[in-house]
Amino acid sequence: MRHSPTLKKIAERLSVSISTVSRALKNHPDISPETGRKVKELAELLEYDPNPYAVNLRTHSSKEFAVVVPSLSNFFYHSFISSIEEEARNYGYSVIIYRSSNDPKIEQEILKSCRHKRVSGIFIAITSETNDIESFLKMDVHGIPVIFFDKVPQYESCNKICVGDEHAAFLAAKEIIKKDIPNVLGIFGDRNMSITKARLEKFKAVLQQDGQSINLKTVHARSSAEAEQITLSLLPEWIGKKFAVFCMSDEILAGSMKAIQRKGLSAPVDLGVIAISDGMIPLLFYPEITYAETSGSKLGTLAFKRMMRCIAGSSFAQTIIDESKLVAGGSI
Amino acid sequence: MRHSPTLKKIAERLSVSISTVSRALKNHPDISPETGRKVKELAELLEYDPNPYAVNLRTHSSKEFAVVVPSLSNFFYHSFISSIEEEARNYGYSVIIYRSSNDPKIEQEILKSCRHKRVSGIFIAITSETNDIESFLKMDVHGIPVIFFDKVPQYESCNKICVGDEHAAFLAAKEIIKKDIPNVLGIFGDRNMSITKARLEKFKAVLQQDGQSINLKTVHARSSAEAEQITLSLLPEWIGKKFAVFCMSDEILAGSMKAIQRKGLSAPVDLGVIAISDGMIPLLFYPEITYAETSGSKLGTLAFKRMMRCIAGSSFAQTIIDESKLVAGGSI
DNA sequence: AATGTTTCCGCAAACGTTTGCGGACAGAAG
């Protein structure tokens, strides 16, 4: 159980005071170049690194961000986290990742832990059952900025970074119109989710406005399995017609694709397939599925910029919405 | 920027000393029941929580574990982390997740950060390019136990928890023999990875021993895309024969399935498909792919148990290998 | 009454940093 080098040890070996060492290490103007050099050399040699606990105790600032997500098995969050990490590294911050398991109670515990640790900031995708927005707002009182992303609360006066649900739905609908497909089966998620509403409404609106003659049927599924069942039961009535299936999310897409394979159909000849996706699942099939991308990494850089603003003192809340882009596979 | 309650504040309001409060809060026998009650009541009221930085500075112990993985977009790691978290919670530990991005340099930085934070223990799946095992062993000097899992170093004298590569390969091979399939295309990963060697050798051995008449061809792919290419180029010569494709991992499976779909083939009629997998990808297809499961959650509980032993003082290194189980889809 | 034993509590040091303040010394200006 060896001991890490401390300011004290360096000071003793150099016969200077602790404060001198401390200052030398951060290039304080009070320190002569000569002393500065010597200190930094020894520190390098000894592999000195400040004890973060002591620093925090003293300064009340931990150079670390927390990212809180409901689940890790999600390509979108993964790419979001990646970009946050990369940016953070450049600014000398580290990031720790928390997983709420979509449980508001665990989410609260994590929040408490963040408070005690005095993290410099929190990026959070809230639980689908989170309704106590109160505790998040309280973080501000403690001087900890909170940036919501992806799954954000309804409450207006907070910082939110969201994917452009409307825009993604718009792109998908436009693509369908462009391909001149007369019949569309739209499979959406849980009716209660705001994300579902946004995507559904826009999708419907575009199709009705720009493609008047298009026949659209929409259904809702709350899970991958349910999406599979629904698709399976609906598919027979469409076979033979020229039609496309639109899947609102990766989860839905996974289920629907299973049904489509099961029926022995294959895109783009028997039907068209198009989705809104984070970009992982569509690549697993041949042809790859055409999708409107909700980019986690782009959202990440946007969120990070906003965070840095908050830390710099900008207190006014803002909602940023990221645009989507269409990635053409060969499925439609 | 409000202030958290401290021992001092409680002490002042109760006109006792700080030490009395500290001891009362942890039921020290020196404290009278009367005083203890009062202190605990006020602490509850004020929502007191010890400042973890001060505690650590004093005691040199943080009740938190670190889990380090190359990537988060991996169902196996995901389930591993879940089970570690669940166990940890029961013991009053929290866990922080680090992501090395499969970069040994970042891995080193993470390790350093863990050292400074004096985490109570580290669970790590090393980078595929990690060869400097030295720094991991040094953690022991600092009193931080390290448990390797999944991707483990060759070095013997350390704690390793691995999936049963041999056993999984064995199960897959046995299944092929049982189904009486005469021709097998085995697609494996990078030749240099120990995991590849273990799976390849066992797979080959079982097939040769128990299924003498089986014709086995093995190839190697270093990525999903490469697996797709190889499969694509090889498939024509097998069509018509009764054969099966064995994929060593999820990554390979993803690539191969794309090629198979591209050729318009479908399991189990045109060919058989079987894999070693963490259980996510196989469920995306219809029929679901039959696979030998490498269970992250089981590995997690095993790793955690080992960790608790280490913390309790057991210093002797041990390698634990988890057995696999066959999950039948309908692909073979 | 003197001594021993409990019970309960406070003092103070320590963990490793940061930082305001003041002091020693040098050279410059008068």
Place this chain on the structure above:
DNA sequence: CTTCTGTCCGCAAACGTTTGCGGAAACATT
């Protein structure tokens, strides 16, 4: 020779805990 302005550095307090030690009071024993 005094005074002044820098330059460079050290003292000491503070952050919030934990814990060994010692001490006061109360009570029990000779």
